[in-house]
Amino acid sequence: MQYLKALHKWTSVVVGIQLLLWLISGFYFVIMDHQDARGSVYRVRPPVQQIDHQRLLEPGLILSRQQASVGLQQITLLGIPYYLLTHEQGLYRHFTNSYSLVNAYNGELTRINEAMASSLARSSYNGPGTVVSALRLAPPVADLPKEQNSVWQVNFDDDINTSVYLDAGSGHVIGHSNDDKRFADFFFMLHFMDYGSVKGFNNIQIIFFAVVTLFLSLTGFIWTINLIANGRYALPFVGGNKAIELIDKNDLSIGVRRISSRQTLLDGLIEHDIALPSSCGGGGTCGRCKIVTDPIVAVGAADKHYFTDHELALGYRLACQHKGAEVKRLKLLDVVNARKHQLILVGSEFISPSIKELRFKPADGSKLDYRAGAYMRFFIPAAKGCSVPLRLPEAFQPHWHHIEQLEYQHLACSRSYSLANYGGRQELVFTIKYQSAPNNRVLPGAGSSYLCNLEPGKTIEAAGPFEDFYALPGASVTAGAEQQQKKTRVMIGAGAGMAPLKALIYEQLEKLNNKEALYFYFGAGTEQDLIYYREFTELQQQYPQFHYLPTLSRASDSWPGARGYVQQGLKDKLTNMDCLENVEFYLCGPTNMMSETIAMLRACGVEAENIAFDDFSR
Amino acid sequence: MKLLKTSRKVHKWLMLFIGIQFVIWSVSGAYMVIFDIDYIHGDSLVVQHRDIIDDKQINFPLKQVLARYPQAESLSLGSFVKQPVYRFSHDGQQYMVSAVNGDLLSPITESQAKAAARYYYSGSGIITAAQLISAHPPSELSGRHLPVYRVNFDDFASPSLYISALSGKVVTKRHEFWRGFDLMFILHVMDYQDGDPDNKLLLVSSLLALFAAMAGLVLVYFKVFRKKVPGADGNSQNPVATQGQLNRESV
Numbered sequence A: 001m002q003y004l005k006a007l008h009k010w011t012s013v014v015v016g017i018q019l020l021l022w023l024i025s026g027f028y029f030v031i032m033d034h035q036d037a038r039g040s041v042y043r044v045r046p047p048v049q050q051i052d053h054q055r056l057l058e059p060g061l062i063l064s065r066q067q068a069s070v071g072l073q074q075i076t077l078l079g080i081p082y083y084l085l086t087h088e089q090g091l092y093r094h095f096t097n098s099y100s101l102v103n104a105y106n107g108e109l110t111r112i113n114e115a116m117a118s119s120l121a122r123s124s125y126n127g128p129g130t131v132v133s134a135l136r137l138a139p140p141v142a143d144l145p146k147e148q149n150s151v152w153q154v155n156f157d158d159d160i161n162t163s164v165y166l167d168a169g170s171g172h173v174i175g176h177s178n179d180d181k182r183f184a185d186f187f188f189m190l191h192f193m194d195y196g197s198v199k200g201f202n203n204i205q206i207i208f209f210a211v212v213t214l215f216l217s218l219t220g221f222i223w224t225i226n227l228i229a230n231g232r233y234a235l236p237f238v239g240g241n242k243a244i245e246l247i248d249k250n251d252l253s254i255g256v257r258r259i260s261s262r263q264t265l266l267d268g269l270i271e272h273d274i275a276l277p278s279s280c281g282g283g284g285t286c287g288r289c290k291i292v293t294d295p296i297v298a299v300g301a302a303d304k305h306y307f308t309d310h311e312l313a314l315g316y317r318l319a320c321q322h323k324g325a326e327v328k329r330l331k332l333l334d335v336v337n338a339r340k341h342q343l344i345l346v347g348s349e350f351i352s353p354s355i356k357e358l359r360f361k362p363a364d365g366s367k368l369d370y371r372a373g374a375y376m377r378f379f380i381p382a383a384k385g386c387s388v389p390l391r392l393p394e395a396f397q398p399h400w401h402h403i404e405q406l407e408y409q410h411l412a413c414s415r416s417y418s419l420a421n422y423g424g425r426q427e428l429v430f431t432i433k434y435q436s437a438p439n440n441r442v443l444p445g446a447g448s449s450y451l452c453n454l455e456p457g458k459t460i461e462a463a464g465p466f467e468d469f470y471a472l473p474g475a476s477v478t479a480g481a482e483q484q485q486k487k488t489r490v491m492i493g494a495g496a497g498m499a500p501l502k503a504l505i506y507e508q509l510e511k512l513n514n515k516e517a518l519y520f521y522f523g524a525g526t527e528q529d530l531i532y533y534r535e536f537t538e539l540q541q542q543y544p545q546f547h548y549l550p551t552l553s554r555a556s557d558s559w560p561g562a563r564g565y566v567q568q569g570l571k572d573k574l575t576n577m578d579c580l581e582n583v584e585f586y587l588c589g590p591t592n593m594m595s596e597t598i599a600m601l602r603a604c605g606v607e608a609e610n611i612a613f614d615d616f617s618r
Numbered sequence B: 001m002k003l004l005k006t007s008r009k010v011h012k013w014l015m016l017f018i019g020i021q022f023v024i025w026s027v028s029g030a031y032m033v034i035f036d037i038d039y040i041h042g043d044s045l046v047v048q049h050r051d052i053i054d055d056k057q058i059n060f061p062l063k064q065v066l067a068r069y070p071q072a073e074s075l076s077l078g079s080f081v082k083q084p085v086y087r088f089s090h091d092g093q094q095y096m097v098s099a100v101n102g103d104l105l106s107p108i109t110e111s112q113a114k115a116a117a118r119y120y121y122s123g124s125g126i127i128t129a130a131q132l133i134s135a136h137p138p139s140e141l142s143g144r145h146l147p148v149y150r151v152n153f154d155d156f157a158s159p160s161l162y163i164s165a166l167s168g169k170v171v172t173k174r175h176e177f178w179r180g181f182d183l184m185f186i187l188h189v190m191d192y193q194d195g196d197p198d199n200k201l202l203l204v205s206s207l208l209a210l211f212a213a214m215a216g217l218v219l220v221y222f223k224v225f226r227k228k229v230p231g232a233d234g235n236s237q238n239p240v241a242t243q244g245q246l247n248r249e250s251v
């Protein structure tokens, strides 16, 4: 199918313009006036004149006097009877022919001269014009591309520039031409791609284009059949909801739910408070929203990436990559305990030039419980966005100076953000980085700008919380976990990778009252970017087991702390740490920092099971 | 982006209805342009004999023809399988009279028609059937040629010559490829109502096709000629590849 689509695309590049020309000229042929297009507006039959049979000479006599002929025809031109002798006869009239014209009363050989041609032309013409010129033309003749014989062209000075064509040998009126016909001929030329050849529509260029077009239309046809088979032709207005039968892990039916045919299954299911695991929020990049459905459902690129051929054949698909319209039945493999909530924004504050702290409360006044490190998926509606944040504090304005102010429209989407506090509290806190565009050809992040520009008091829908990243099982649990008590925890974050770590730190210290050592390495650019600096410094004073180690890569001279990247500081620390098997590492930050850190930890002998990371770039 | 989306929708939906016709157009169009039209027209089926009329053979003068048929019109002298003949119309009827002896030759007999067909046919196949058609011509034959003998040859692509029963001339010829061409032409111009010049079906189809193709060209423009716009969010043209990148824009 992929090759077929590529073939469709590239063949359309090749024939696209010509296809349009074919359709335009074809359309013109349908709507054109066929009478005009033939050029015969002013054409009439010459009057039939009576001839005196008695005066006709014997044909045999004429034949004996003239050169060898294959035929003789008695005709009348301008009221005078002639014998038209055919010496050479082509299969068609426009093929090479040779004629003689002999007066049928006196046997005189006649040649069509300018005056006679003009008179003959006039007798076939009933328009308002008069003859302006008569020319004897040898082939090729522009108006008669196929003609192989000499012709007389008699031109009239009427409104449409009529030209009458006569066969120079026989005086036969070949046809009329005029501007209307020439206009139509122009379209015929386009349609037949007949640029100057006499091959008509059998020219090489049209054959080439016709074959390519054949591929274009056949691939398009198969594609369409495929779309139909995959239910991609669900009407957007009719039957907006589709009944889908849900089956649980044990193959038992849970019943039928109606899911919007245009929504992804991931988003459709959450409407029924069925949350599938997902950490990319529907991007098709985390591979966690697995379901099983009919194997005939089309396989997308993301499906291919996350499933083996065997699984694909069994019907394994990613729920975020398929619409309600595509499936009839689906099996849920893994349902997460999460629901959809209405959240009210109660606070929105800049804590760095590009990071905001957003505080939400569930609209129904409930408290959500979850393990620290969880995230929620926000349903961002389609809206107008703005490249520069609204209500920017004065101090942070210089940071945005170089960004061009522009408005843009974005579509509805969903985005996930980690919670910056632990569960069971009144508020849900998020630290969201305003994702500006790297250049002006790219739109800024729709989710972050929408949320950061949201007015306090407004509501938004979000699903979750999803617990995906949390303090490892056993380690954080309070009761009966004696043997786990000795674990040291190291949190490593950078840039915007703050929220889940902050939640974990507070959970450990404040909620669980964990006395074990807890290190927090946090890297940022400048002092301005170092969010929650004061809070962590205070926390360090309050809890002696907590060590806060901020590192700045572009610090000012007055910065008393560490400089460089977090990984470096951490490395020094690791080398004088013993019992590495008793240390757990929690990572969150930009991809590069994470992969480097993980590589470094592994090199130092840290077991993979002791490294937890929240890769928000996926 | 709006234009791209609309175009994709227009293209997809219009093609659902008009797609078949696109296939028909391209198949029939390809057929018509690939086969050489002169071959299609059966030009290779007949030989253009150069039969010079020998004036010494003309023993039956025109005067006598005119005496017998005083209203004769459109007179001509030619040959029918090498024998000189007069052809003319009289009272709206076509006649063929021998110029050698004045015998009325028209309408010709079946064996004469066969002889004529064999004389004009360029191939070597044998005649399988000859049939006089005087009413209800097949679609490949114009009614104005009636009555006519259809002479079939046992040869590649089953050629037929149509010999006029009145003039003895080959009025037309056909073989399977021409018959195919006729069918293709009908399909190409959607002429399902027998030559109705007011072809509403074709009008509507070509208009829809035009829109569908223009939408397609917009897609080509976006997909091929314009650099991909990897939106910082999911609104790009390639959601799977780029959406993930910044899906969780922050934590």
Ligand code: FES
Pocket (backbone or CB within 6 Å): A266, A277, A278, A279, A280, A281, A282, A283, A284, A285, A286, A287, A288, A289, A318, A319, A320, A321
């Ligand atoms: S939610 Fe489907 S792959 Fe991430």
